[in-house]
Amino acid sequence: MLANKALVLEGGGMRGAYSAGVMEYFLENNLFFPYVIGVSAGAANAASYLSKQRGRNKKVSIEYVADPRYLSLRNYRKSRQLFGMDFIFDEIPNKYVPYDFPVFQESESEFMIGATDCHSGEPVYFGKMDYGAEMLKLLKASSSLPFVAPEVEHNGMVLLDGGISDPIPIKKAQNDGYQKAVVVLTRNKGYMKKPSKLNFLVKRKYPLYPGLYQAMTVRYEKYNDTLKYLEQEEKNGRVIIIRPQQPMDVGRMERNPRKLEKLYDQGFQDAKNLADRIVNF
Numbered sequence: 001m002l003a004n005k006a007l008v009l010e011g012g013g014m015r016g017a018y019s020a021g022v023m024e025y026f027l028e029n030n031l032f033f034p035y036v037i038g039v040s041a042g043a044a045n046a047a048s049y050l051s052k053q054r055g056r057n058k059k060v061s062i063e064y065v066a067d068p069r070y071l072s073l074r075n076y077r078k079s080r081q082l083f084g085m086d087f088i089f090d091e092i093p094n095k096y097v098p099y100d101f102p103v104f105q106e107s108e109s110e111f112m113i114g115a116t117d118c119h120s121g122e123p124v125y126f127g128k129m130d131y132g133a134e135m136l137k138l139l140k141a142s143s144s145l146p147f148v149a150p151e152v153e154h155n156g157m158v159l160l161d162g163g164i165s166d167p168i169p170i171k172k173a174q175n176d177g178y179q180k181a182v183v184v185l186t187r188n189k190g191y192m193k194k195p196s197k198l199n200f201l202v203k204r205k206y207p208l209y210p211g212l213y214q215a216m217t218v219r220y221e222k223y224n225d226t227l228k229y230l231e232q233e234e235k236n237g238r239v240i241i242i243r244p245q246q247p248m249d250v251g252r253m254e255r256n257p258r259k260l261e262k263l264y265d266q267g268f269q270d271a272k273n274l275a276d277r278i279v280n281f
Contacts (some may be wrong), residue, residue, distance in 0.1 A: 001108065004269055005281060006178035007033040008170050011040025011143070011163040012186035013252030014065070016258040018080035019184045021267025022242055023049035029275065035178050037112035037125070037169050039162030040143045042184065047139060050111055051104040060088075060097055062260045082148040082253065089140040099136075112176075114162035114169050115141045118151060124159070146216070147205060158209070165215045168208035168226045170239070183230060184267075184276055185243035190234030192227070194222040240278060242270055 008018055023045050025235045026032070028111050038046045042059075048056040069087040076082050093099035104111075105128075113126045115138065131138045134154070140158035141152035152159045166172065171179050202213045233239040244266060 001032050001034060002278070002281075003034065004177075004178065004180060005033055005072055006035040006173035007046070007180040008168065008173050008181050008183040009036070009038030009042025009046055010168050010183075010185045010187075011038070011042045011161070014061070014071075014254040014260060015186040015252060015263070016041025016178050016249060017043055017061055017185050017248050017250070017254075017263040018244055018248075018267040020045045021264040021269075022184050022271040023057060024264075025056065025271035025275070027052060027054055031275070031278065032107075032109055033109065033182070035110045035112070035173060035176065037114065037173050038142075039114040039167065039169060040145075041186075043113045043162070046111060047099070047104070047135065048178065050107045050109055051100040051167075052107075053100055053103075056097060056099075058264060060092055060263060062257050063154050064092065064096075065255050065257055065260060071253065076148065078107070079150075080148075081150060083143075083145075085144060085149055087141055087186045088095070089136050089143075093136060101133075104135075112133075112169075112172070113138045113142050114166050114172070115152075115159040116162055116165040116212070116215060118158040118160055118206065118209040118212045121165060121209075121213070121215035121274075123162065123172070124157065125169070146202065148211070160212065163213070164219055165222075167219070167223045168230065170226065170233070171229060180238055180281060181233075182240045182242065182281070185241060186248075188244045188247050193223040195220050218261060237240055240274060240281060242267075242274055245270070 019042050027049050036046050045057050068074050071083050075084045115124055117124050126138050142162040145161050197216045201218050202216050206212050250263050
């Protein structure tokens with residue numbers, strides 16, 4: 001266990017293959033953190049890492065990607081969701097690639113899942129004491145993208161993708177007492193998010209959630225501000241950033257297994273290259 005350090009994971013849809021490769025290196029080399037926090041694909045990858053199931057992330061996020069039940073226009077025509085959320089967060093972990101809940105529960109690591117409260121537009125975070133046996137439901141909420149996935153109701157809240165309101169939850173980790181963190185990003189250095197041209201559709205699609213509209217409107221600013229903050233924290237010696245070194249040829253909805261495996265391998269290698277720094281951090 002790497003004492004007093006947090007692991008912070010960005011989302012990014014299928015670009016999460018990069019963080020899956022990072023997690024695999026950590027898992028193979030028994031590098032664990034007392035506190036892990038992630039949103040969307042980052043949180044989903046962290047779950048298999050904390051259940052110590054080697055190769056599971058690769059199997060789930062790369063080998064299954066060609067299955068139309070996982071990601072397809074057919075899904076959208078049937079249920080207005082590109083990703084088959086029930087297939088990914090119910091059938092796969094409970095039937096096809098069983099998730100090891102007992103090992104996860106035995107883990108000494110706290111695992112925080114970030115989502116967005118549609119009413120307030122603010123981030124909400126759930127730890128082990130909050131979700132108990134409903135972890136998969138919260139992972140589903142954290143990964144539910146606006147427009148292409150339904151909202152998830154939980155304890156009176158209506159939730160969507162955690163990356164909307166807190167795309168890289170470094171400050172949450174610091175507020176919870178972890179002043180040093182390893183942060184895994186799924187975009188290359190120099191990337192900056194641009195304002196969305198589709199925000200006007202948010203009001204039309206989600207008229208009951210003005211908070212969601214506000215969060216979507218300022219999302220790019222929050223993301224870019226967080227990147228600047230991270231780079232300053234890195235200079236101050238409080239953060240190690242792992243991220244792709246080159247612009248990626250992989251989109252959020254990528255379905256090419258070869259491209260995803262290449263990105264996965266890149267994440268594994270980048271984690272390996274930084275392993276000594278992380279251990280001695």
